[in-house]
Amino acid sequence: xxxxxxxxxxxxxxxxxxxxxxxxxxxxxxxxxxxxxxxxxxxxxxxxxxxxxxxxxxxxxxxxxxxxxxxxxxxxxxxxxxxxxxxxxxxxxxxxxxxxxxxxxxxxxxxxxxxxxxxxxxxxxxxxxxxxxxxxxxxxxxxxxxxxxxxxxx
Amino acid sequence: xxxxxxxxxxxxxxxxxxxxxxxxxxxxxxxxxxxxxxxxxxxxxxxxxxxxxxxxxxxxxxxxxxxxxxxxxxxxxxxxxxxxxxxxxxxxxxxxxxxxxxxxxxxxxxxxxxxxxxxxxxxxxxxxxxxxxxxxxxxxxxxxxxxxxxxxxxxxxxxxxxxxxxxxxxxxxxxxxxxxxxxxxxxxxxxxxxxxxxxxxxxxxxxxxxxxxxxxxxxxxxxxxxxxxxxxxxxxxxxxxxxxxxxxxxxxxxxxxxxxxxxxxxxxxxxxxxxxxxxxxxxxxxxxxxxxxxxxxxxxxxxxxxxxxxxxxxxxxxxxxxxxxxxxxxxxxxxxxxxxxxxxxxxxxxxxxxxxxxxxxxxxxxxxxxxxxxxxxxxxxxxxxxxxxxxxxxxxxxxxxxxxxxxxxxxxxxxxxxxxxxxxxxxxxxxxxxxxxxxxxxxxxxxxxxxxxxxxxxxxxxxxxxxxxxxxxxxxxxxxxxxxxxxxxxxxxxxxxxxxxxxxxxxxxxxxxxxxxxxxxxxxxxxxxxxxxxxxxxxxxxxxxxxxxxxxxxxxxxxxxxxxxxxxxxxxxxxxxxxxxxxxxxxxxxxxxxxxxxxxxxxxxxxxxxxxxxxxxxxxxxxxxxxxxxxxxxxxxxxxxxxxxxxxxxxxxxxxxxxxxxxxxxxxxxxxxxxxxxxxxxxxxxxxxxxxxxxxxxxxxxxxxxxxxxxxxxxxxxxxxxxxxxxxxxxxxxxxxxxxx
Numbered sequence: 026x027x028x029x030x031x032x033x034x035x036x037x038x039x040x041x042x043x044x045x046x047x048x049x050x051x052x053x054x055x056x057x058x059x060x061x062x063x064x065x066x067x068x069x070x071x072x073x074x075x076x077x078x079x080x081x082x083x084x085x086x087x088x089x090x091x092x093x094x095x096x097x098x099x100x101x102x103x104x105x106x107x108x109x110x111x112x113x114x115x116x117x118x119x120x121x122x123x124x125x126x127x128x129x130x131x132x133x134x135x136x137x138x139x140x141x142x143x144x145x146x147x148x149x150x151x152x153x154x155x156x157x158x159x160x161x162x163x164x165x166x167x168x169x170x171x172x173x174x175x176x177x178x179x
Numbered sequence: 180x181x182x183x184x185x186x187x188x189x190x191x192x193x194x195x196x197x198x199x200x201x202x203x204x205x206x207x208x209x210x211x212x213x214x215x216x217x218x219x220x221x222x223x224x225x226x227x228x229x230x231x232x233x234x235x236x237x238x239x240x241x242x243x244x245x246x247x248x249x250x251x252x253x254x255x256x257x258x259x260x261x262x263x264x265x266x267x268x269x270x271x272x273x274x275x276x277x278x279x280x281x282x283x284x285x286x287x288x289x290x291x292x293x294x295x296x297x298x299x300x301x302x303x304x305x306x307x308x309x310x311x312x313x314x315x316x317x318x319x320x321x322x323x324x325x326x327x328x329x330x331x332x333x334x335x336x337x338x339x340x341x342x343x344x345x346x347x348x349x350x351x352x353x354x355x356x357x358x359x360x361x362x363x364x365x366x367x368x369x370x371x372x373x374x375x376x377x378x379x380x381x382x383x384x385x386x387x388x389x390x391x392x393x394x395x396x397x398x399x400x401x402x403x404x405x406x407x408x409x410x411x412x413x414x415x416x417x418x419x420x421x422x423x424x425x426x427x428x429x430x431x432x433x434x435x436x437x438x439x440x441x442x443x444x445x446x447x448x449x450x451x452x453x454x455x456x457x458x459x460x461x462x463x464x465x466x467x468x469x470x471x472x473x474x475x476x477x478x479x480x481x482x483x484x485x486x487x488x489x490x491x492x493x494x495x496x497x498x499x500x501x502x503x504x505x506x507x508x509x510x511x512x513x514x515x516x517x518x519x520x521x522x523x524x525x526x527x528x529x530x531x532x533x534x535x536x537x538x539x540x541x542x543x544x545x546x547x548x549x550x551x552x553x554x555x556x557x558x559x560x561x562x563x564x565x566x567x568x569x570x571x572x573x574x575x576x577x578x579x580x581x582x583x584x585x586x587x588x589x590x591x592x593x594x595x596x597x598x599x600x601x602x603x604x605x606x607x608x609x610x611x612x613x614x615x616x617x618x619x620x621x622x623x624x625x626x627x628x629x630x631x632x633x634x635x636x637x638x639x640x641x642x643x644x645x646x647x648x649x650x651x652x653x654x655x656x657x658x659x660x661x662x663x664x665x666x667x668x669x670x671x672x673x674x675x676x677x678x679x680x681x682x683x684x685x686x687x688x689x690x691x692x693x694x695x696x697x698x699x700x701x702x703x704x705x706x707x708x709x710x711x712x713x714x715x716x717x718x719x720x721x722x723x724x725x726x727x728x729x730x731x732x733x734x735x736x737x738x739x740x741x742x743x744x745x746x747x748x749x750x751x752x753x754x755x756x757x758x759x760x761x762x763x764x765x766x767x768x769x770x771x772x773x774x775x776x777x778x779x780x781x782x783x784x785x786x787x788x789x790x791x792x793x794x795x796x797x798x799x800x801x802x803x804x805x806x807x808x809x810x811x812x813x814x815x816x817x818x819x820x821x822x823x824x825x826x827x828x829x830x831x832x833x834x835x836x837x838x839x840x841x842x843x844x845x846x847x848x849x850x851x852x853x854x855x856x857x858x859x860x861x862x863x864x865x866x867x868x869x870x871x872x873x874x875x876x877x878x879x880x881x882x883x884x885x886x887x888x889x890x891x892x893x894x895x896x897x898x899x900x901x902x903x904x905x906x907x908x909x910x911x912x913x914x915x916x917x918x919x920x
Contacts, residue, residue, distance in 0.1 A: 058807075109804060
């Protein structure tokens with residue numbers, strides 16, 4: 026596949042991500058911060074997010090015990106996750122976290138549990154999407170092309 | 180038998196006599212025959228014999244004589260006619276040859292004799308040449324020795340080595356028994372034995388310098404033979420039967436550097452000499468030859484030269500050491516001066532702030548007090564206080580300005596400003612004073628004077644104000660006129676300023692401002708003093724006008740910094756005064772404005788858009804958002820340090836950080852506490868970094884909390900690049916930013 030085609034594919038893909046709400050404007054901001062001094066900024070931040078989130082999700086899974094749950098701790102974790110996801114623009118994850126926090130305040134364990142599953146699901150989805158995106162980017166770079174700059178036009 | 184006509188024996192033959200004659204004739208003939216044979220034999224043997232013809236002749240003569248005598252043998256008895264004939268012919272031939280030979284000999288014998296004389300002559304010549312050869316050889320030997328000695332002597336610049344080498348080499352060359360050097364002592368009254376050849380450590384013999392023999396040697400520039408018994412030559416104990424060898428002494432001039440004057444050669448009277456004494460081996464019957472003496476003289480000269488070189492070297496080394504010492508001292512002095520300057524600058528910087536603060540307090544409060552209800556006496560007092568404090572404030576400012584100007588640490592700002600507005604402002608500032616003094620003031624701006632210029636507005640205004648202020652101050656009545664126009668080179672032809680040149684260019688123009696007043700004037704002699712700081716003119720008129728005398732000095736320095744010139748003219752007391760200055764200002768480029776229009780991101784940034792190197796600290800416990808914020812700030816060019824907790828933040832924060840961004844929506848962690856800590860750590864306001872809170876929290880309570888905790892700003896997350904940029908510029912300009920929530 027030649028470069029131009031790959032680039033178009035990339036644009037389409039990222040558009041779809043925005044359309045479907047997986048990513049929001051913050052992700053574009055991250056892309057704007059990537060320049061020749063910092064060529065892998067987006068990948069680095071996203072990888073950091075993945076590591077962080079996985080840890081948080083593990084902790085959350087452990088913390089949400091149907092027998093006895095420390096809501097404060099859970100809230101703290103979810104807060105962290107919300108912060109991280111909003112920082113990179115993972116919109117759906119962030120929304121799920123917001124909902125999670127509300128239920129935490131209510132101290133509703135079943136709801137929390139459900140929210141946790143939701144969050145995990147959203148996280149997995151966005152992770153896959155982002156990994157695909159990065160793979161596409163790598164292909165483009167390997168073929169000698171450059172990543173097109175996106176403009177938020179919708 | 181017929182009787183023959185030949186000789187006949189007379190009387191009876193004497194038998195004995197006849198016998199003897201017979202024998203003699205025989206021997207004669209034999210000898211005569213053998214002589215030529217011998218001759219031929221020996222001549223053949225010898226290589227050279229020039230007279231062969233003579234030899235033949237002589238041989239013939241002898242042979243014939245021999246033949247004659249031989250034939251004579253037969254004539255003693257009766258002999259036949261043939262014998263007689265043969266005898267006769269032989270005799271005739273012999274006679275002929277003899278005569279010829281006799282004649283030849285007359286020529287030949289002188290030749291032969293002259294050969295002998297020539298031989299003698301040549302022998303003498305050969306002997307002479309031999310002698311000359313001998314002489315030349317000795318001369319060449321001497322020359323070689325001299326060269327070798329010179330080389331040895333001149334190969335070192337060390338005094339001791341030079342002298343030692345001389346003695347050693349001389350001793351070797353001339354096969355001397357002893358060689359000694361006597362040097363004059365410090366007092367110059369004695370000669371001390373300093374070096375000898377054979378004795379390693381000469382005991383300090385001294386000899387008074389005014390001995391007749393020494394004087395004799397010193398007054399002669401050649402080697403002088405001296406007696407072996409004189410004190411300078413008596414170096415070794417005489418061992419009885421030995422005949423001491425001949426002794427020669429020569430002077431060695433010692434040149435002192437002080438002897439050299441620039442134009443003269445050293446005076447003979449101040450010359451000092453050393454004495455070199457050379458002794459031939461005792462009992463050797465050797466005598467001093469002329470060539471040896473010559474050698475000694477040459478060597479002595481060389482030694483003198485070498486010693487003078489050594490002296491010069493010593494001198495230059497000493498001078499160099501001295502210079503180095505001086506250098507070190509100067510360096511130290513320079514460093515001390517620098518330290519002093521630094522100390523003064525520090526002092527001034529501190530005083531700057533410390534002095535101004537109370538001054539402002541006084542002035543502000545006094546003005547406030549003026550607004551209240553006061554009795555006339557109180558009002559008078561307050562006015563005096565105000566006037567004095569204003570004066571003091573001006574003085575402080577002036578002094579500080581001047582010291583910064585002197586350091587060269589003052590730098591002009593360059594910005595585009597409205598030139599016409601500056602003049603109007605000066606006018607409006609000075610108008611009250613002018614109207615109080617009942618003077619009139621006019622301002623004339625030339626039509627070609629640009630409206631906008633690039634330069635330091637504040638300082639230009641200060642200069643104009645100062646000059647105009649002086650004009651007002653020193654005028655009791657009359658008018659003041661201010662003219663401003665663009666200076667062209669022609670207008671400077673009437674040069675008061677012969678070494679000031681206008682360099683025309685497309686980017687600059689020269690502003691010329693002339694302030695004329697009809698006031699008290701200045702004596703022309705005082706004009707140069709005007710621009711010196713603290714100097715006041717002595718005329719009565721100025722005595723009461725106050726002022727520190729710094730104003731014009733500062734103006735001059737500002738004008739100089741603006742690459743211009745300032746001068747004052749006056750015709751005398753009572754005739755008014757004209758102050759003129761020319762400064763270089765930039766022409767604002769039109770193209771800069773058009774560039775601004777193309778900036779795509781429209782945010783109106785009044786302040787900086789470049790935060791290169793700005794040190795900031797980001798505190799956030801969430802790794803992802805911390806990385807994102809850091810990336811944002813790095814993208815804008817800041818130097819970012821991160822901290823993930825309050826403790827870490829407090830450890831890392833320093834007065835170098837200008838802004839601290841902290842995330843305050845961390846549950847369980849009181850971000851406000853950090854603000855308090857920072858306030859505690861940095862008591863001085865200018866050291867403290869600005870504290871900005873980042874929060875995703877949109878309730879009003881957050882803002883109040885932030886303000887109460889002493890934070891300088893609050894921004895809502897998410898933060899975009901543009902938002903951060905405008906936030907930073909706003910923060911750095913106003914030092915506060917609270918986003919509307």
